[in-house]
Every structure is written in structure tokens, then in C-alpha cells.
Amino acid sequence: MQQTRPVWLKFLAGIAGLAVAAHLAVTALFVGPDNAAKDALKEPMNAYMLPMFQQNWSLFAPNPIGTERSLLVRAWFDDQRHTEWVDVTELEIDAAVLHNLTPSRVGIVTRRVATRIGQQHGRMTTEERRALASHYHDDAWNRLNARLMREEDRSPASRIAYVLRYDRAITAYATQFAYAWWGEDAGIKYVQFKTEEERAISFADRHRDLDPRVTTREFGRRPLLEHDGQDREAFAAAIERFAK
Amino acid sequence: MSAPAPPLWNEHVSPKLRFGEEWLLGAKRATYGIALVRILFGLTALGFLAANWLNRHYLWGDAARWLEPIDDNGGFTWPFTFFHGGGSQLELNLKLGLVAVLLVLLVLGWRTRMLAPIILLLWVSLIEAQPIYGDQSDNIFRILFFYMCFADTSGRWSLDARRRAKQAAGQWQSPIQLKISPELRSNASMVAILFHNLAILAVGAQICIIYVASGLYKVQGEFWQDGTAVYYPMQVGQYAPWPALNDFLGSSALGVMVITYFSVLIQIFFPLMLLRRTTRVLALISVAGMHLGIAVIMGLPFFSLFILAGDMVFIRDSTYVSIQRWARGRWRQRRDQRESKKAAELKPGLESEQEPVSVSSAARAG
Numbered sequence: 001m002q003q004t005r006p007v008w009l010k011f012l013a014g015i016a017g018l019a020v021a022a023h024l025a026v027t028a029l030f031v032g033p034d035n036a037a038k039d040a041l042k043e044p045m046n047a048y049m050l051p052m053f054q055q056n057w058s059l060f061a062p063n064p065i066g067t068e069r070s071l072l073v074r075a076w077f078d079d080q081r082h083t084e085w086v087d088v089t090e091l092e093i094d095a096a097v098l099h100n101l102t103p104s105r106v107g108i109v110t111r112r113v114a115t116r117i118g119q120q121h122g123r124m125t126t127e128e129r130r131a132l133a134s135h136y137h138d139d140a141w142n143r144l145n146a147r148l149m150r151e152e153d154r155s156p157a158s159r160i161a162y163v164l165r166y167d168r169a170i171t172a173y174a175t176q177f178a179y180a181w182w183g184e185d186a187g188i189k190y191v192q193f194k195t196e197e198e199r200a201i202s203f204a205d206r207h208r209d210l211d212p213r214v215t216t217r218e219f220g221r222r223p224l225l226e227h228d229g230q231d232r233e234a235f236a237a238a239i240e241r242f243a244k
Numbered sequence: 245m246s247a248p249a250p251p252l253w254n255e256h257v258s259p260k261l262r263f264g265e266e267w268l269l270g271a272k273r274a275t276y277g278i279a280l281v282r283i284l285f286g287l288t289a290l291g292f293l294a295a296n297w298l299n300r301h302y303l304w305g306d307a308a309r310w311l312e313p314i315d316d317n318g319g320f321t322w323p324f325t326f327f328h329g330g331g332s333q334l335e336l337n338l339k340l341g342l343v344a345v346l347l348v349l350l351v352l353g354w355r356t357r358m359l360a361p362i363i364l365l366l367w368v369s370l371i372e373a374q375p376i377y378g379d380q381s382d383n384i385f386r387i388l389f390f391y392m393c394f395a396d397t398s399g400r401w402s403l404d405a406r407r408r409a410k411q412a413a414g415q416w417q418s419p420i421q422l423k424i425s426p427e428l429r430s431n432a433s434m435v436a437i438l439f440h441n442l443a444i445l446a447v448g449a450q451i452c453i454i455y456v457a458s459g460l461y462k463v464q465g466e467f468w469q470d471g472t473a474v475y476y477p478m479q480v481g482q483y484a485p486w487p488a489l490n491d492f493l494g495s496s497a498l499g500v501m502v503i504t505y506f507s508v509l510i511q512i513f514f515p516l517m518l519l520r521r522t523t524r525v526l527a528l529i530s531v532a533g534m535h536l537g538i539a540v541i542m543g544l545p546f547f548s549l550f551i552l553a554g555d556m557v558f559i560r561d562s563t564y565v566s567i568q569r570w571a572r573g574r575w576r577q578r579r580d581q582r583e584s585k586k587a588a589e590l591k592p593g594l595e596s597e598q599e600p601v602s603v604s605s606a607a608r609a610g
């Protein structure tokens with residue numbers, strides 16, 4: 001069957017075809033492992049690909065995830081008396097993932113914040129970690145920021161800002177959790193969180209009865225923090241469901 | 245030897261250009277495959293909403309306001325801000341209800357040309373409202389669905405297709421009659437074919453890029469090289485919905501090695517295996533098996549289903565047509581059996597022992 005197609009259509013097909021080919025080539029470069037070309041073209045490529053074509057396929061690679069990361073929360077009634085620690089990540093995973101064919105996103109929430117703050121905490125200096133582990137009962141993040149930024153041998157300002165942003169967010173989470181778990185009228189004054197990273201026993205040692213290696217990242221007491229519009233009731237209802 | 249044209253052009257370049265032109269402009273490609281992608285995407289997204297429905301306020305509503313300091317909408321700005329900043333319980337219920345209704349319409353294939361971009365916008369808005377607990381399935385959905393907005397996803401198995409068929413047969417008329425010249429209409433449909441085919445290409449290429457990139461990252465890793473990699477994620481609670489199953493799988497060194505190497509090899513060689521029919525079938529069955537494992541053992545069903553949906557474009561239309569013919573034949577056969585059975589019951593005098601005999605003979609005939 002001989003067909004004569006209009007020239008403009010063939011032209012359009014050529015141009016559009018080239019555009020798609022170029023787009024796919026950039027995608028391939030963007031998602032591929034690091035190399036010289038990817039490094040040289042990083043900025044224009046990111047400007048084009050982000051955020052619409054953002055993607056990352058190094059899932060479980062080069063090294064598979066093998067670390068259990070958890071967020072633990074406790075509350076303080078004054079600067080002496082505190083509650084026990086609650087592993088809120090375990091709570092979420094038991095509720096949303098364990099024995100579930102269609103796990104809910106609920107299983108990732110606190111694990112992700114713990115992972116993010118933990119990774120940056122791991123890159124901080126001993127002095128910075130000591131500052132984060134200190135108790136601040138009022139004006140916590142301004143004073144922490146001032147203290148961290150004063151250090152002579154300090155992390156980049158962006159990392160400090162990042163960690164403090166997550167510190168604030170997790171404190172706000174811990175506040176909601178404390179209200180939901182111990183009650184709004186329990187007389188809670190402060191909250192505290194820490195993260196735990198438990199590395200899987202290596203494959204070779206899987207049959208030996210070894211204690212898992214756990215890294216704990218300490219953060220100090222923080223004042224209660226609640227953002228405008230925070231729905232305490234819906235939050236507490238969710239925690240209640242998880243605890244069942 | 246009479247024509248002075250260089251043989252390289254005549255014998256190699258020109259036929260390929262003609263093939264490319266015909267492929268892009270001749271007819272819509274993978275019409276069944278992309279329709280199946282549409283249906284699976286819609287069903288999976290509905291499943292995702294259902295799985296998170298009880299906790300919707302905790303995840304995306306005002307109960308998640310504690311995330312405010314790290315809330316950047318994933319870098320997306322307007323128009324992807326429909327769910328940004330949470331929402332009261334009523335507001336979120338209504339918005340998610342709207343998304344669910346549109347997804348049902350997507351599965352049914354109702355006005356997908358208009359619906360697809362709206363769904364893309366709403367879905368990205370929802371996911372990016374709290375990208376911190378997102379995963380790669382969100383990226384697959386967003387990117388493939390963006391390409392699908394340029395394709396005719398409801399050419400088959402849809403209300404749109406049924407309506408178009410009725411319209412062509414003169415049984416139905418659109419209430420909205422736009423005055424478009426026949427020439428413009430025919431030009432528009434030629435451009436639509438081009439865009440559809442480029443979108444199919446983009447979907448297929450994106451899937452291949454995902455597999456090959458994943459494979460290339462894996463071969464760099466020590467544990468993927470020594471064949472123990474799949475053991476490690478199974479030790480993490482989030483990827484271990486069935487701990488007893490993981491203990492069982494992890495106990496066999498041979499099993500762990502086979503699964504580890506299989507995952508790497510199938511990913512790296514996926515595009516090459518598509519080139520021949522036999523290896524293509526093998527490749528598609530293999531990735532389906534791999535994703536079934538990821539879905540159940542690692543607890544990532546939505547990730548698996550979205551990417552597996554994308555694989556459906558690699559199955560040829562002719563295959564879908566034969567599957568459809570077979571399924572219709574079976575259905576008709578069952579229906580006839582049921583009717584003859586009913587007829588037999590209405591006439592109690594007839595010997596009912598003959599029934600099973602006729603069933604098996606009909607099955608053999610089919």
C-alpha cells in the first residue's frame with residue numbers, strides 16, 4: 001500500500017522523534033551510575049529533569065539496605081521524671097507492614113525521618129552531636145542553631161539547618177505522640193527522641209547467635225511543639241489504631 | 245549499476261527510515277498494551293488509596309502538620325499543589341473521593357484524553373504533599389502516566405472505544421457538535437497517531453532504562469557480586485511482612501544466590517531479550533516473577549504492580565487479540581453450557597447423566 005503523507009507531517013515526526021530520543025537519552029544519563037559525562041552535565045540536566053522526571057533506580061544497590069532504623073520517643077513530666085521509651089517505628093511497622101499483603105505508607109513515616117536525621121547526624125562532629133544531645137527547655141532551636149554555628153570546626157551551614165529542621169519536625173511528632181499515648185492531661189512538659197540503627201547480621205554469620213550491632217543517636221529534651229492547624233484528634237486516632 | 249545513488253543509502257539507511265516513518269505514522273501501536281497499562285494503573289492506584297484509606301488523615305491531612313518544617317511539596321509548584329499543606333478531615337475526604345471517582349472512570353476508559361492529565365495532576369499533588377514517605381513507585385507512576393497523556397489509552401477495552409464504535413456505526417451522536425473541517429480532523433488524527441506512537445516508545449524505553457540502570461548499580465555492589473544481596477533487605481522490618489517466610493528463604497545459601505544473580509541478570513539483559521519473540525516471552529515471565537516476589541516477600545505490591553503494568557506494552561497487539569478471542573470463546577462456551585443446563589432442568593424428563601459428557605466434548609471441541 002503506497003501512501004503519500006504530507007511533508008509537514010513527516011517533518012513533525014522527525015522533529016518530535018528527535019525530541020523524544022533526546023529526552024530519553026538525558027533520562028538514561030540521569031539515572032545511570034556516576035560517570036564523567038553525568039558529572040559534567042549535572043546542573044543543566046538537573047534543571048531539566050527535576051522535579052517532573054525525578055527518579056532513582058539504585059534501589060538496594062550497590063549495597064542492599066540491611067539496617068533497621070527506628071525512632072524512639074519518650075516524654076518528661078519535669079526535668080526528673082520521664083516515661084519509658086516507645087519504639088514508634090516498630091509500632092507503625094507492626095500495624096501497617098507485618099503480615100500484610102498491601103502495606104500502607106504508614107510503615108515508612110517515622111523510619112524515613114529517623115533515617116534522614118540519622119544520616120546527617122552521622123556526618124557531624126562530636127561537639128555538634130553533644131550539642132544536639134543537650135536538653136533545651138525553651139527557645140530550643142534558635143539557641144541550638146547559635147551554639148552549632150559558633151563552633152570553629154563546624155559542619156556546613158546547610159547541614160546544620162537540615163538537622164535542626166528535622167529536629168523540630170520530630171519534636172512536633174513526639175509532642176503529638178505523647179498526647180496520644182500518655183494523654184493530653186498527663187502533665188507532660190517536654191519530649192525527647194533518639195534513633196536506633198541496627199545492622200543486620202552478615203549472611204555468613206546468620207546461623208550464629210550474635211548480638212546485633214546497634215548505633216544510638218541521642219537528642220536531648222525539647223519543649224512541646226505544635227504547628228497551627230495540627231489535628232490532634234486524627235493523629236491520636238491513628239496511633240490508637242496502630243496500638244491495637 | 246545504473247543509479248548513481250550510494251548503495252549504503254539505498255540498501256541500509258533508506259529502508260530503515262521508511263520503516264521508522266511507517267512505524268510512527270502508519271497506525272497506532274500497542275493499542276491493547278497501553279489500554280492494559282491504563283486499567284492496571286487505575287486499579288493499582290485505587291488499591292493504594294484503599295490500603296491507605298484508614299490512615300489518610302495521618303498521612304496527608306492536618307494530622308500530618310507536624311511535618312511542616314520539612315514540607316517542600318517535593319519541589320513541585322502550582323498546579324501540583326491541590327493537596328499541599330494538609331487539609332481538614334472533610335476537605336481531605338472530598339478531595340480523595342474525587343481522585344477515587346476519577347480513577348474508576350480511568351479504569352472504565354471514559355474520556356481519557358481529558359481525564360488523564362487531570363488525574364496526573366491530582367495524583368502528583370497527593371503524593372508530593374508528603375514526599376518523605378514516598379517511594380520509587382511514585383516516580384514510575386508520574387513519569388509513565390505523563391507519557392500516557394500523549395497516547396490514546398482508551399482505544400481498546402473502554403467506554404471511549406465503545407462510544408467511538410457506536411458513533412462510526414451511526415448509532416450514537418455526540419451532544420456537542422464542533423464544526424471542524426474534515427481536513428483539520430484528518431490532520432489532527434494523523435498527529436494523534438504520531439503522538440501515540442512516540443508515547444508508546446517513551447514508555448517502553450523508560451521501562452528499559454529502569455531495568456538496565458538498576459542492574460548496573462547492582463553489579464557494582466559487593467553483596468550482589470557474592471550472591472547474598474537479597475538476604476539483607478529481608479532483615480529489615482519494613483521489607484519483611486512475612487518474617488517466617490524470610491527466615492525460610494534466607495536459610496538456603498543456594499536459593500539466596502540464585503535469586504540474587506537472577507535479579508541482576510534479568511534486569512541487565514531485559515532490553516536485549518525483547519528483541520526475539522522467545523526470549524521476550526521469557527523476559528516478561530521472569531520480570532513478572534521477580535515483581536511477584538518483590539510484591540509479596542518485600543511488601544512492595546504497588547511498586548511491583550506499577551512497573552509490571554508498564555511491561556504490558558511489550559506484548560504485541562496480535563497476542564492480546566488471540567487472548568481476547570480465546571477468553572471470549574471460553575465465556576461463550578460457558579454461557580451456552582449454562583443455558584443448555586437450564587433448558588435441561590426445565591425438562592425434567594430428559595436424562596441428566598448426559599450433561600457431563602456434553603461438557604467435556606464441548607471443551608475438547610473448543
